[in-house]
Amino acid sequence: MKNRIILLILLTILLSGCANVKGYQKANLSDPDMTLSDRKSKKFETTFQIYREGASGANGGKSGGGCGCN
Amino acid sequence: MVVTKKTLIIITLALTTILAFAQDDNLGNDSSVYKKRVLETIEIDVLSSYYVQDGSNAAVTGGIGTEELEDFATNINISIPLNADDVLTIDGTISAYTSASSSNLNPFSGASSGDDDDDERDGDDDDSITGSPWSASSGASKHDTWSSGNIGYSHSSDDRNNIWSANINFASEYDYTSYGAGGSFTKLFNQQNTEIGVKTNIYLDTWKPQYPTEIIKYIHNDGDLFVGFFQDVDILDNVGNVVDKSDPDIWHPISNTLIEDKGRDTYSVSLSFSQILGQNSQISVFSDIVMQKGWLANPMQRVYFADKSNYFIGEADDIPNYTSPSNQDVFQLADDIERLPDTRLKTPIGMRFNYYLNEYFVLRNYYRYYFDDWGIKSHTANVEVPIKVSNSFTLYPSYRYYTQSKSDYFAPFDEHLSTEEFYTSDYDLSEFNSSQYGFEIQYNDIFTKAHLWLVGLKTINLNYSYYKRNTGLEAHIISLGIKFILDK
Numbered sequence: 001m002k003n004r005i006i007l008l009i010l011l012t013i014l015l016s017g018c019a020n021v022k023g024y025q026k027a028n029l030s031d032p033d034m035t036l037s038d039r040k041s042k043k044f045e046t047t048f049q050i051y052r053e054g055a056s057g058a059n060g061g062k063s064g065g066g067c068g069c070n
Numbered sequence: 071m072v073v074t075k076k077t078l079i080i081i082t083l084a085l086t087t088i089l090a091f092a093q094d095d096n097l098g099n100d101s102s103v104y105k106k107r108v109l110e111t112i113e114i115d116v117l118s119s120y121y122v123q124d125g126s127n128a129a130v131t132g133g134i135g136t137e138e139l140e141d142f143a144t145n146i147n148i149s150i151p152l153n154a155d156d157v158l159t160i161d162g163t164i165s166a167y168t169s170a171s172s173s174n175l176n177p178f179s180g181a182s183s184g185d186d187d188d189d190e191r192d193g194d195d196d197d198s199i200t201g202s203p204w205s206a207s208s209g210a211s212k213h214d215t216w217s218s219g220n221i222g223y224s225h226s227s228d229d230r231n232n233i234w235s236a237n238i239n240f241a242s243e244y245d246y247t248s249y250g251a252g253g254s255f256t257k258l259f260n261q262q263n264t265e266i267g268v269k270t271n272i273y274l275d276t277w278k279p280q281y282p283t284e285i286i287k288y289i290h291n292d293g294d295l296f297v298g299f300f301q302d303v304d305i306l307d308n309v310g311n312v313v314d315k316s317d318p319d320i321w322h323p324i325s326n327t328l329i330e331d332k333g334r335d336t337y338s339v340s341l342s343f344s345q346i347l348g349q350n351s352q353i354s355v356f357s358d359i360v361m362q363k364g365w366l367a368n369p370m371q372r373v374y375f376a377d378k379s380n381y382f383i384g385e386a387d388d389i390p391n392y393t394s395p396s397n398q399d400v401f402q403l404a405d406d407i408e409r410l411p412d413t414r415l416k417t418p419i420g421m422r423f424n425y426y427l428n429e430y431f432v433l434r435n436y437y438r439y440y441f442d443d444w445g446i447k448s449h450t451a452n453v454e455v456p457i458k459v460s461n462s463f464t465l466y467p468s469y470r471y472y473t474q475s476k477s478d479y480f481a482p483f484d485e486h487l488s489t490e491e492f493y494t495s496d497y498d499l500s501e502f503n504s505s506q507y508g509f510e511i512q513y514n515d516i517f518t519k520a521h522l523w524l525v526g527l528k529t530i531n532l533n534y535s536y537y538k539r540n541t542g543l544e545a546h547i548i549s550l551g552i553k554f555i556l557d558k
Contacts, residue, residue, distance in 0.1 A: 020263060021261075023261070023262070033424075034432060036353075040553075041117060041549055052504075053472060053498060054442075054446040055416075055438070055440035055472075056418065057338070057358040057360055058358050058438050
């Protein structure tokens with residue numbers, strides 16, 4: 001856990017210095033397909049993957065509870 | 071618990087440090103000159119799906135048997151802007167399924183004794199009792215409805231650099247109920263090139279446990295095989311001979327202990343970091359820590375031990391073919407229900423990288439590494455390439471690869487030993503890999519020309535995915551999503 005926090009801080013410091021894109025330069029980044037999360041249409045796919053696979057989480061979806069699954 | 075407190079202190083200190091740096095950056099940020107509404111108008115998303123699967127490793131019947139399952143699900147999500155800064159989200163899902171393996175909670179068609187028997191065919195004159203892991207029973211547990219509701223609220227600061235959110239949720243199925251709550255905080259800085267977030271969730275689930283018929287009847291009858299469910303029913307040994315039910319050495323579950331703690335609690339903390347890398351690319355890294363405690367095994371799932379004699383109910387002729395789908399008339403009595411530790415610590419770490427190639431193509435990449443203290447390690451990789459064929463249509467071909475090692479507590483059908491403390495034959499916890507091929511088409515009505523009463527059509531998505539596991543499980547899912555926005 002401690003290592004992950006340190007990694008997060010390092011990433012923040014390192015990567016935040018690598019780009020300074022202005023608002024008016026973000027046209028491409030604002031494309032809906034550039035969103036850094038699953039699209040809403042994937043909701044039920046994620047649900048069945050949580051049921052059918054041992055791993056879950058780190059995908060923006062539910063990380064457990066209320067699904068009758070492991 | 072000392073470790074937990076220490077962890078929370080580290081998280082708090084780390085976030086405080088990062089946010090303190092971020093405050094300086096905000097001094098030079100003039101984004102508050104014009105305050106755009108977070109959400110312009112009410113949005114309504116309706117998503118329906120049909121899912122079907124089949125395989126030959128049903129956990130309810132101990133790791134062999136049909137996994138045939140169909141599920142129809144619909145989700146409605148309504149986002150309501152309360153003012154320029156606040157959004158209320160109401161979300162509801164109903165899912166109705168038919169499952170062959172769940173039906174085999176009571177696989178014994180023709181069984182007629184017992185006041186809470188699960189067999190809808192009871193009451194007929196047919197006294198023959200048969201069942202098989204390879205065919206669905208007509209039991210009431212064959213069908214069920216899962217429903218859930220979620221209410222969320224989010225608030226954004228005037229400069230849109232701070233976002234707070236909270237949510238409460240509820241879910242119910244015939245064998246459990248769940249209450250949940252959560253909150254999150256997101257901070258944007260570096261002229262909104264960098265974003266960090268922290269999210270916590272808690273789910274409090276309660277089992278309404280359902281057990282394999284033969285086990286619950288045996289316990290309710292205090293082990294008497296001459297009354298109730300077992301009355302007038304022959305029990306067969308491994309070679310098909312009828313056994314003497316007064317013999318104390320014949321079949322009995324190895325434990326008379328059912329669920330002692332009906333609670334199953336889940337606590338999670340998620341950390342996320344996103345960074346714009348350039349005008350065409352951005353990346354995010356995120357991790358959850360999920361702690362579960364309570365009854366984490368599924369009491370519906372049978373386990374058979376290699377060091378225990380096998381006993382059956384049904385037709386003796388099918389015993390030699392028990393593990394083959396050709397067996398339609400004999401069922402092996404379970405040695406126990408699945409038993410698993412009462413805690414589990416899951417740690418997934420994920421990464422997304424999106425790259426805008428040009429006005430036609432975008433690359434969306436996802437990778438996740440996962441490990442937990444039940445011995446499962448897994449890798450997940452997903453690639454999706456949105457192709458904008460016109461202003462109105464986008465295609466989304468995708469491929470997902472998943473692999474996992476087996477849990478320390480997994481063994482296939484009839485391979486566990488009764489001396490083990492924990493055991494499961496649920497193939498979802500076995501070693502396997504899977505591939506998923508997906509294709510989606512999206513229609514985007516840019517000007518919201520099509521109207522239905524007070525709402526305008528925004529997008530339509532039609533998605534199909536095929537999932538194949540190297541254990542033999544195959545699944546298909548088709549989803550239709552429609553997004554409406556309320557006319558201004």
